[in-house]
Amino acid sequence: MASRLIHDRRREPEPLPSDPRAAREIVRAARHRRREDARRRRYLVAGVMASAGLLAILGMGRQMLFASDDEPSTAPARREAPMLAPPSQPASPPPEAGPAKGEGTFAYATTAGPVAGAAGALKKYRVAVENGSGQQADAFAAAIEKTYGDPRGWTAGADVRLQRVAGEGAADFTVFLATPVTSEAMCATAGLHTDGYSSCRIAGKVIINLARWLTSIPDYGAPVADYQTYVINHETGHELGHGHEACPGDGKPAPVMMQQTYGLKGCVANSWPYVDGQRYTGPKVP
Structure with a gap:
């Protein structure tokens, strides 16, 4: 057509007949x-x-229906999954795990501490414990100070020094001890969903889950005190710029930056970033 x-548009116009009536009919047509x-x-x-x-x-x-996780979509955003799937947990946590929820406010350690480490940039930190958790800020601060001052800790690399400040004084980061409900809410502000099970670090905040602090994890193979040291060093390691690492082999010590809270994957428990005077690492996790 x-x-x-x-x-039709290119056709030359035909001459009109001399009869007016016939001409009008042709023009109308x-x-x-x-x-x-x-x-x-x-x-x-x-x-x-x-x-x-x-x-x-x-x-x-079709794009909305078949969009992959790597492609943008106008569909509603999904809730982020947990960092890893936590082990199965009892319906009712044991009493020794402490309360599931506190007051959502914090008390700060009242005293300052000595400088841990001989060289490197000085980073100052505060210590805070959730009110209603049943724990005392000064006692928690003492455990952190002992961990930071150990020659197997992060200061052994002579590239950082750590010092606790009193109360809510100016600091580079804060170490929190929080109940599972509160720690989950705090971690979620940065998109980390712990299901109330694990600890986390977000910018300027090292957040230790109270239940893990008090009871460790199933089959850890070491005392709760060793797990406490590990979780402080692990989350502080993130604050110092270190990423996750994997188990380097069956029967070997787990790197401190391995997510030991979710299982040892054939490694054995290890709380420290330095082993036998050397920085101990595993394969980097993307």
Whole structure:
């Protein structure tokens, strides 16, 4: 039809007959033909545009339906999964795990501490314990100070020194001891969903889960005190810029930056970043 319309537009005009009536009929017929041609062209253009719109809508629907995790989608955002799947937990945590929820406010250790480490940049930290957790801030601060001052700790690398400040004084980061409900809420502010099970670190905050602090994890193979040292060193390691590492082999010590809370994967428990005077690491986890 389009070729015929083009041919009609290029056709030379025919001479009109001398009879006025016949001439008027020819002119009317030509006008009618032009109007019909214009109407058909409008329908043709409208049909093409409608088809293009339908294809676009179908394409968008297919993209939304089959979008992979690597492709942007206009579908509602999904809740982030936990950092790792936590081990199965009893329906009712044992009494020694402490309360599941505290007051959501914190008490700070009242005293300052000595500088741990002989060289490196000085980083100052505060210590805070959730009110209603049943724990005391000064006792928690003492455990952290002992861990930071150990020659197997992060200061052994002579690239950082650590010092506790009193109360809510100016500091580079804060170490929190929080109940499972509160720690989950704090970690979630940075998109980390711990299911109330594990500890985490977000910028300027090392957040220790109370239940893990008091009871460790199943089958850890070491005393709770060793797990406490590990979790302090692990989350502080993140604050100092270290990423996760994997078990280097069955029966070997677990790197402190391995997520030991979720299982040892064939390694044996290890609380320290330095072993036998050397920085001990495993394969980097992407």
